Amino acid sequence: MAILNIRESWEDMGYEAGVESASAPRVFTVLFDNADDPFTRPEMAxxxxxxxxxxxxxxxxxPSKTWLWVQRxxxxxxxxxxxxVSIHYSTRPAGPADESQIDPTVSPLQLPWQISWGFAGRxxxxxxxxxxxxIVNSADEAFDPPVTRPFYDLTLAIIRNQAEYNPLLAADYKDTLNSDYFYGFAPGIVKCADISADSARNADLFYWHVHYQFQMRRIGWALKLIDRGYREKVGVDGEGKPIYDAIMMGTSESGEADDDQKVPVNQPAYLDGSGRKKADSAAITVLEFDILESKDFSVLEL
Incomplete structure (x- = not known):
């Protein structure tokens, strides 16, 4: 078997482009000798x-229209x-933006980002x-369980094409807070909820669709817990260490437990934020704990 020559048919060259795609044909002829199996020649060509x-x-x-690739x-x-041998070069817009409106000659890495805003409830x-x-009953007692209401966090989702995706960086930033202003929001307001990616390919270009998700909470992200417990602080010892006593059921109007009813509470009692049992008419105390790390979001180049 021998291929005697390969020639390109120049009269079949062309180019076509529209808002959704572009294409160009090339046609070659392949001439074989007669020393092989004719049925294998299509695959060899x-x-x-x-x-x-x-x-x-x-x-x-x-070779000249580098935004086109052999598709067929x-x-x-x-x-x-x-x-x-007919060669069909073409390209299609790829990426997260409105693909029907994108110049097909644009690289996926140059496409506009997709940005969306929304809300998440809690x-x-x-x-x-x-x-x-x-919010108390007619006897000025707080309700148990406490009353709740829905609150909503603003959310921001960004999808963009990237040449690289670093899963270790994504893991490092997941569930962290902004240490500086980010999209106009003060430090500590924005949480990076997730950074995920899907691999993509446009001809010989391999890249990533990267999804960034952020959540904004106006009051910050401190862990909030109702101050409740089975004991209270009643003073300090000679070394300044707190002294604790079990909270008893059956208190008199003076606030002292009756001797014959000094039985520890069988469910957590509300505390006042300083370690003492809360007065019935006082508001519920909510304790706050910082549990999320802050990071510089400018590293994400968003």
Whole structure:
């Protein structure tokens, strides 16, 4: 078997472009000698090569229109030894933006980001109404369980194409707070909820669709817990260390436990924020704990 020559048919060259795609054809002829099996010639013509010319491969770039790649090839016989190889170069817009409106000659890495805003809901306890008045029953007692209402966090989602994706960086930033202003929000308000990615390919270009998700909480991200317990602080010893006593059920109007009813509470009692049992008419105390690390979000280049 021998390939005698490969020639390109220049009269079949062309170019077509629109808002959604661009394409260009090239046509080659491959001439074989007659010393082989004719039924194998279509496959051999597919990627035929000589010392100075060869048939382009799938996903190979166009020699002059570098935004086009070989998407399809076809082979047909013109004679028992002469085969025509048609090369179809094209490109399609790729990426997270509105693909029908993108110039097909633009690299996926240059496409606009997709940015969306939304809300995420949560339930939290409240102890005052919209007028600032305590939420209590007619005997001025706080409700148990406490009243809750829905609160909503603003969310920001960004999708962009990137040449690289670093999963270790994503893991390092997940569930961290902004240490500096980020999209106009003060430090400590924005939480990086997630950074995930999907691999993508446009011809010979391999890249990533990277999804960034952020959540903004106006009051910050401190852990909030109702101050409750089975004991209270009753003083300090000679070394200044706190002294604790179990909280008893059956208190008199003076606040002292009756001797015959000094039984420890069987469920957590509300505390006042300083370690003492809360007065029935006092507002519920919510304790706050900082549990999330802060990081410089400018590293994400968003």
């Amino acid at each position: 597919w990627n035929a090569a000589t010392h100075n010319v060869r048939i382009p491969y799938i996903y190979e770039r166009h 090839k076809s082979v047909r016989a013109l004679s028992p030894c002469l085969f025509e 339930e939290e306890p409240i102890d005052r109404d919209i007028n600032g008045d305590p």
